[in-house]
Amino acid sequence: MVSVSKSLAQCIAVVTTTGFLLPPILPLTIVLPSLAQGQVGSQAADQTLEAGRTQFKLGQFPTALQAFQQALILYRQAGDRRGEVKALRNIGNVFYVTGEISQALDYYQQSLTLARTQQDRQGEASVLQNLGNVAESQGNLQQALDYAQQSLALYQALKDRAGEAAVIGNIGNVYLNQGDYPRALEAYQQSLTLLRVLQDKRTEASTLGNIGLVYYSMGNYPQAIAYHKQHLAVAQAMQNLYEQSSVLNNLGNDYKALGDYGQAIAYLEQSLTISRKIGDRAGEGKALGNLGTLYLDIGNYPQAIQYQTQSLTLARQTGDRLREGQALGNLGNLYAVLGNYAKAIELHLQRLAIAQNLGDRAGEGAAYNNLGNAYQAQGEPTQALTAYQQALNLSRQLGDRAGEETALVNLGTLLNIQKNYPEAIVYQQQALVIARSLKDLPGEALILNNLGNSYFLMGNLAQAEQTLLQALQALESIRSGLGSNDANKISIFEQQARTYRLLLRVLTAEKKTDAALEVAERGRSRAFVELLSQRLSDRNDRSLAVPPIKIAQIQQIARDQQSTLVQYALTYEDIEVAGRVTAREADLLIWVIQPSGQIHFRQVDLRPYAQPNPQPQIGFSVLEEFVTGTRQAIGAGTRGIAFQENAAILAQANAETQNSRRTEESLRQLHQILIQPIADLLPKNPTDRVTFIPQGPLFLAPFSALQDQNGKYLIEHHTVLIAPSIQVLALTRQQRQRFRRANSSEGVLIVGNPTMPRVAFEPGSPAKQLASLPGAEREAQTISALFKTRAIIGNQATERAIVKQMPQARIVHLATHGLLDVLIGQGVPGAIALAPAAGRSTLDVTAPDDGLLTANEILNLQLQAELVVLSACDTGRGRITGDGVIGLSRALISAGAPSVVVSLWQVPDQPTALLMTEFYRQFLRHSDKAQALRQAMLETQKQFPDPRAWAAFILIGEAE
Numbered sequence: 001m002v003s004v005s006k007s008l009a010q011c012i013a014v015v016t017t018t019g020f021l022l023p024p025i026l027p028l029t030i031v032l033p034s035l036a037q038g039q040v041g042s043q044a045a046d047q048t049l050e051a052g053r054t055q056f057k058l059g060q061f062p063t064a065l066q067a068f069q070q071a072l073i074l075y076r077q078a079g080d081r082r083g084e085v086k087a088l089r090n091i092g093n094v095f096y097v098t099g100e101i102s103q104a105l106d107y108y109q110q111s112l113t114l115a116r117t118q119q120d121r122q123g124e125a126s127v128l129q130n131l132g133n134v135a136e137s138q139g140n141l142q143q144a145l146d147y148a149q150q151s152l153a154l155y156q157a158l159k160d161r162a163g164e165a166a167v168i169g170n171i172g173n174v175y176l177n178q179g180d181y182p183r184a185l186e187a188y189q190q191s192l193t194l195l196r197v198l199q200d201k202r203t204e205a206s207t208l209g210n211i212g213l214v215y216y217s218m219g220n221y222p223q224a225i226a227y228h229k230q231h232l233a234v235a236q237a238m239q240n241l242y243e244q245s246s247v248l249n250n251l252g253n254d255y256k257a258l259g260d261y262g263q264a265i266a267y268l269e270q271s272l273t274i275s276r277k278i279g280d281r282a283g284e285g286k287a288l289g290n291l292g293t294l295y296l297d298i299g300n301y302p303q304a305i306q307y308q309t310q311s312l313t314l315a316r317q318t319g320d321r322l323r324e325g326q327a328l329g330n331l332g333n334l335y336a337v338l339g340n341y342a343k344a345i346e347l348h349l350q351r352l353a354i355a356q357n358l359g360d361r362a363g364e365g366a367a368y369n370n371l372g373n374a375y376q377a378q379g380e381p382t383q384a385l386t387a388y389q390q391a392l393n394l395s396r397q398l399g400d401r402a403g404e405e406t407a408l409v410n411l412g413t414l415l416n417i418q419k420n421y422p423e424a425i426v427y428q429q430q431a432l433v434i435a436r437s438l439k440d441l442p443g444e445a446l447i448l449n450n451l452g453n454s455y456f457l458m459g460n461l462a463q464a465e466q467t468l469l470q471a472l473q474a475l476e477s478i479r480s481g482l483g484s485n486d487a488n489k490i491s492i493f494e495q496q497a498r499t500y501r502l503l504l505r506v507l508t509a510e511k512k513t514d515a516a517l518e519v520a521e522r523g524r525s526r527a528f529v530e531l532l533s534q535r536l537s538d539r540n541d542r543s544l545a546v547p548p549i550k551i552a553q554i555q556q557i558a559r560d561q562q563s564t565l566v567q568y569a570l571t572y573e574d575i576e577v578a579g580r581v582t583a584r585e586a587d588l589l590i591w592v593i594q595p596s597g598q599i600h601f602r603q604v605d606l607r608p609y610a611q612p613n614p615q616p617q618i619g620f621s622v623l624e625e626f627v628t629g630t631r632q633a634i635g636a637g638t639r640g641i642a643f644q645e646n647a648a649i650l651a652q653a654n655a656e657t658q659n660s661r662r663t664e665e666s667l668r669q670l671h672q673i674l675i676q677p678i679a680d681l682l683p684k685n686p687t688d689r690v691t692f693i694p695q696g697p698l699f700l701a702p703f704s705a706l707q708d709q710n711g712k713y714l715i716e717h718h719t720v721l722i723a724p725s726i727q728v729l730a731l732t733r734q735q736r737q738r739f740r741r742a743n744s745s746e747g748v749l750i751v752g753n754p755t756m757p758r759v760a761f762e763p764g765s766p767a768k769q770l771a772s773l774p775g776a777e778r779e780a781q782t783i784s785a786l787f788k789t790r791a792i793i794g795n796q797a798t799e800r801a802i803v804k805q806m807p808q809a810r811i812v813h814l815a816t817h818g819l820l821d822v823l824i825g826q827g828v829p830g831a832i833a834l835a836p837a838a839g840r841s842t843l844d845v846t847a848p849d850d851g852l853l854t855a856n857e858i859l860n861l862q863l864q865a866e867l868v869v870l871s872a873c874d875t876g877r878g879r880i881t882g883d884g885v886i887g888l889s890r891a892l893i894s895a896g897a898p899s900v901v902v903s904l905w906q907v908p909d910q911p912t913a914l915l916m917t918e919f920y921r922q923f924l925r926h927s928d929k930a931q932a933l934r935q936a937m938l939e940t941q942k943q944f945p946d947p948r949a950w951a952a953f954i955l956i957g958e959a960e
Helices: 042-057 061-078 081-097 101-117 121-137 141-158 161-178 181-198 201-217 221-237 241-257 261-278 281-297 301-318 321-337 341-358 361-377 381-398 401-417 421-438 441-458 461-480 486-509 513-522 526-536 551-561 622-633 646-656 660-674 676-681 696-700 726-738 774-786 799-808 855-859 888-894 909-926 929-943
Strands: 563-577 580-593 599-605 689-693 719-722 748-754 792-794 811-815 831-833 852-854 867-871 878-881 884-887 899-903 953-957
Touching: 042 061, 042 081, 061 081, 081 101, 081 121, 101 121, 121 141, 121 161, 141 161, 161 181, 161 201, 181 201, 201 221, 201 241, 221 241, 241 261, 241 281, 261 281, 281 301, 281 321, 301 321, 321 341, 321 361, 341 361, 361 381, 361 401, 381 401, 401 421, 401 441, 421 441, 441 461, 441 486, 461 486, 486 513, 486 563, 486 580, 513 551, 513 563, 513 580, 513 599, 526 726, 526 888, 551 563, 551 580, 551 599, 551 726, 563 726, 580 622, 580 660, 580 676, 599 676, 622 660, 622 696, 660 676, 719 929, 726 888, 726 953, 748 774, 748 799, 774 792, 774 811, 774 909, 799 852, 811 909, 852 855, 855 888, 867 888, 867 909, 884 888, 888 899, 888 953, 899 929, 909 929, 929 953
Parallel strands: 563 689, 689 719, 719 953, 748 792, 748 811, 811 867, 867 899
Antiparallel strands: 563 580, 580 599, 831 852, 878 884, 899 953
């Protein structure tokens, strides 16, 4: 159901929030002591009623209710039965807007009975109008229309032009919710003509807003925005919070449809805030549902589920069947995205039944489209085709251009899967015409992607390239609309990555490997690049747009870094298994950019490495299996070490890796895929740097430990660094140049074995104190002696104290526990264990001194450090996205550190202490961090040959 904008005269206030508790009905026998003697009478009652109406307009519903109840008492004492009709109706209005529908109906029925008894045709017309509003809110559209027509006849007989205008507007609302847009527009225009004669600016504004809804429903979003902004201006001038909430919700939908997600979120969150403030439960439900669909669109599924579930709960509490149907459909889409197609179909069928029962034809069309998607994903093309055709027919009958576009896209996608490419292209081209006419940028990007795929599969590479480049322009325009919201940019990029990968396949097929490198770089770490650029800029523009780099810039970065850059990219192809399409890795693309600027390209076919899998999952990953297997072989996959005795950690690692043959086999297989194809292009001098730019699962690959056929580890031949993208390297270099300082012991912050906080790793489980790390304490003491400073240990190393010192430090070394999966209630995973404040012994993520320095908290710091070392477990891991690894390392670089040393697994205490001490000895000699880490690994390997003991740490960013 659309979020219809209605004025107080129309009394349309379908509201659903848990904002406040209404005061109890005042006993009718009570005469309020605040009333002065002689005031009891109809005049005083009228004044009290009007005061209540003023409060109602302002959204002050509890105060309005009290005034209406006082007026009811006064009217009864004065024997004013017609006044009593008005008071009863206004009390019903308050209960209506606050979601207490049964009580609203009770008061409306009392008002209607009394009006008819008194032959109060004006009161009867008004309350019939109110009853129509209730019926509409509950989805009983035919009943709503019946009530409205009865009311209209009475208003016309009374020659009440204001009432006539209001109820004609309500009739327009019913037609709009039925999907009959031409009749809705006709009704609104009739109402608008009357209102302008009456010079009723307030109700005129609401009607303009409803005309905007018709244009929105017909897919004319710019026109919808123009009408809604007119409505908003009036609502704000009149300080009408209820109408502000409604129109803000509508504007959010308008901008969402245009792909301007940043604006959409801002408007919807304003609507949600106001709805909750005034107790507008229906408005809250609408805003929650719309935010849920928006977060689904940008790929933030946890947020989407949270909002849709809340919206469904509110709809059921208030009996809003239309909203319930929409929430069920939206949840169905979420289950489909998460791969639970049976549940998705179940929910879509429920939504379809509700829409058909209510006569909601637009909702019925949406349900058929979504049902078709779920059937298609489940491998039932016949059912999918039937559903799509029903959706197309309905949308064309209703003049619903947006629904028609969706059905055409879905039919084209189905035909593409069935390899009927020419007909698929016809459908997609029809959809593209509609999308462009509606200025539907997300739809346009999707259609262009689908067209590019069809052209590619037909072998028309030039047309595929041109079409996909247009798709990228649309996608990047959408992403820029998110402004400075880093989390949303990361989420939406996951939705957009397929277009970049598809264009890579096209360009490599055309042998345009330099152009493919530019696209590979353009398709990674964009949110990270923009976040870093903004923080390096002195401007306050949080929406700073950063153009992707070109080949000449890539070559210059390799020269500046004096490093051989190795960029990996993955392409995927669609495969069909049991009638269902899934994706698998097709090729590993590798570019080697040498310090001279020369660029080489190699391609590895991953298909022969795929293991037979009768039920492949979406995103099936050959490399993920290899990386995971390799990590397991070297004992890097064990969890729970944070609570174990330190003496047992190394023993466990040795037990897990006693099968050295399996370990070597895994490391050699990964070396064969990642390194062997480019081995001839890598530097021969082991002190020359090689910077690997991974993608996807390769971020967890132990590059330093990869073994060639002679049993030599990669670190023995090369000095290794890691970067999330080539452009990020250019930015970390800017950071290093900006914060370069003299090499002295001043400003060195070294922390070791703080008093550990208590942490619960599972929901509902008791918090346990993390194990002490005596090896980390010895490590910190030894390193501090090298710098001639003092280590901070034990209860001195509180989170508050360390955070205070970090921005002034040139080098930060934290030897403690790293936590990847701890329930810290943050959007960015990862935390570093520090000492909690005195007296605080349990996890409290709302406090800055709970003993867990989270990635989100680090993002808010402004570091001046040239190097941060996290000598702890899992500090290099996180959520792997198209933007790289979202976790502690990204947070530290974003906060200002150009060089970060982190770990890829849970490291044993004793070898880590040895490695870190040797790292700083080498660093103080040569000031080359990459060389220092390489030498430290080689020295540690002599005492602890197991790769788990020395290969976990990686250097991200700058070597010097």
